[in-house]
Amino acid sequence: MACEDDVTTSAMPQTVHLNVGGKRFSTTISTLTQRDSDSMLGAMFSGRHKLKLEEKGTVFIDRDGTHFRHILNWLRDGAVPMLDHAESYELLREAEYFQLRGLIDALALAHAHMTSKADEDEPELTRKEVIMCLQQSRVRLRGVNLSGQDLSKLDLAGVDFSYANITRTFFSRANLHLAIFRESHAENSNFTNACLKECDFAGANLKGALLVEATLQSANLQDATLVGASLFGADLRSAHMQNADLTNANLEKANLENANLKGAILANANLTGANLTRAYLRDVDLRETRLGGATLNGANLQGANR
Template sequence: MSNQPADSSSIVRLSVGGKKFSTTVDTLTQREPDSMLAAMFSGRHVLCQDPDEGYVFVDRDGKHFRHILNWLRDGVIPILSDSAYSELLREAEYYQLLGLVDGIHSVVSKKREEDKDELDSELTRTDIIKCIQSERVRFRGVNLAGLDLSKLDLSFVDFSYACLKNVFFSRANLQCAKFRDVDAEGSIFHNATLRECEFTGANLRSALLAGANLQSANLQDACLIECSFCGADLRSAHLQTADLTNANLEGANLEGANLKGAKLSKANLTGANLQRAYLRHVDLRETHLEGAKLDGANLLGAIR
């Protein structure tokens, strides 16, 4: 255990989820000086090191950590599949590498623009912007697959029954929008405002909703398999009978949320706030609840 500042050129050994890496303090601190990694090796924090081999252990999946290091060394965004970009984005957000987060968004947006013809969207981003200037907007049943709709004000828009596969909604204002029975598999809602949205029956499989504001949103009967809700605000959200199998809700705020009948098999709720959440008869046997807050939660009949 050490909190001594290291020489910028000194070698650092990291064990990330069991995968071992070697780099320098300079690499970890120079490109992203405000990141978690830079803070770890600033000398201000106590680090847990293996006494024999000197590895600093980081409790994260090491699958994409080489891309993290390559970014810090050279500022290079790797060429990956859409699903791998979602995984790398999750890691970049965890380590607070804001430059890498923006770079991934830029690459994904450009890639989807290039693939737009293949996705055969009926409208363009420009068409959407023109439409939302009108008083009441409805895109019910429209194919918008692959569009970049990031940072737009789409509040109260009705997208019900639309094809929204791989749509980029990052940082968009979607308050009170309707997504009833949409197919939004693989879409990105990173840091989007989704307060009081309706997602009843929606397919959001593998969607990225990290950091999104979903207060009082209705996600009843939604397919949320393998979704990422890391750090999302789900206070008072309606998740009855939603399928959250393998979903990642690490650090999410689910205070007062209703999860009656929800499927949580292998879901990650590490550090989640479940105070006063409704979890009656929910099967929690394979759910990761390390550090979760369950004060006042209704766990009557829950299986743990």
């Protein structure tokens, strides 16, 4: 049995040894803390916390170490690896876990550019033309093809995107308050850190979409397809998610207080550490849902299978 000791990073040598899910890595404290000091790794090795050491002074991290070398390379020099879609999504989940916001954005942007180049359908409007449309009093982009377009950081509040093709479209940090996305095609689109408060996504296809730390308070996601979507840390308070398909979705650390999930499909969804206080989960099948550390105070679980 390995001997473990408590030690602060101030007492550790500058070179540290890590055991990430059985894979061994060696790096420096400066590498782990300088590029993203607000990340989990930055906090762990900041000197403010005691760490448990294995035998031979190794720090154990209970994660799959498959992609951890990519995380270290990004921390060292900002390198973003060229990966296929499945591997990129796996690395994104690790970046989310370690709270590496810079890497999350870089992966999302790289994916958006890669997929937009591969898309045979050219968008009907450029970013500049969309900005010109925004100067009108009421903007409707219903049914418009904006696939692969970069609309990040724009003020798109109240815009009607119903039935639009916005697959792989980049909305990161955009203001989309009260925007309408009914029946839109938004597969693999990026809404990271976007304001989607009170948006209407009823019936929309958001398969594989990135909604990391997005604000979706009181949003309408009824009957939406969110298979494999990432809603890590998203604000879904009072969201309407009846009959939404969240199969394999990542809702880790999401805030679902007072959300209505009646009839939602949560097969293999990740709700680790999520806030489900007073959420409506009546008759929902939770048997294949990961709920470790989730808060369920006051949740309506009548008829739910767990």
